[in-house]
Amino acid sequence: xxxxxxxxxxxxxxxxxxxxxxxxxxxxxxxxxxxxxxxxxxxxxxxxxxxxxxxxxxxxxxxxxxxxxxxxxxxxxxxxxxxxxxxxxxxxxxxxxxxxx
Numbered sequence: 001x002x003x004x005x006x007x008x009x010x011x012x013x014x015x016x017x018x019x020x021x022x023x024x025x026x027x028x029x030x031x032x033x034x035x036x037x038x039x040x041x042x043x044x045x046x047x048x049x050x051x052x053x054x055x056x057x058x059x060x061x062x063x064x065x066x067x068x069x070x071x072x073x074x075x076x077x078x079x080x081x082x083x084x085x086x087x088x089x090x091x092x093x094x095x096x097x098x099x100x101x
Contacts, residue, residue, distance in 0.1 A: 001018050001019055001049070002018070002019050002020075003016060003017070003018055003023075003051070003054055004016070004017045004020075005017075005054070005055055005058035005059065005062075007062060008025075009030075011025075012027060012028055012029065012030065013025040013026060013027045013028060014026050014028070014055060014058065014059040014062065016042075016051055016054065016055040016058075018046060018051060022043070023042060023043055023045075023046040023051050024040070024041055024042030024043060024046060024051055024052060024055055025040075025041055025055070026039070026040045026041075026055055026056060026059050026074065026077065027039040027040075027041075027074075028059075030068075033067065033068055033069055034068060034069045034070075034071055035063050035066075035068045035069070035070055035071070036071040036073055037056075037059070037070065037071070037072050037073060037074045037077040038073050038074055039074050040052055040055065040056065040074050040076040040077060042055075052076060052080075053080060056076065056077055056080045057080070057084070057087075059077075060077075060081070060087050060090060063090060064090060068090075069090065069091070069092050070087075070090040070091050071091070071095065071099075072091060072099050072101075078099050078100065078101070081099075081101060082100065082101060088101050
């Protein structure tokens with residue numbers, strides 16, 4: 001399966017395409033140098049295939065490239081970061097406890 005992640009700033013979300021078809025998205029709010037991830041959703045047809053994890057990782061990589069501080073309000077994003085501690089540095093040190101990181 002060919003996966004492609006792209007930012008769609010008009011809809012304030014990163015989208016993942018699987019073989020050219022929209023498979024899911026992660027919504028965000030961008031303010032200054034902070035990006036707050038608020039909701040992750042994948043189409044039922046793509047559950048259990050690692051789509052959401054791929055989407056979150058690509059979105060966090062994009063945030064890192066843009067030097068953005070990450071606020072993982074979305075439970076899936078928060079748990080993904082907790083399982084991939086190399087991404088915890090994206091969450092400001094003073095806010096990590098708030099997110100259980």
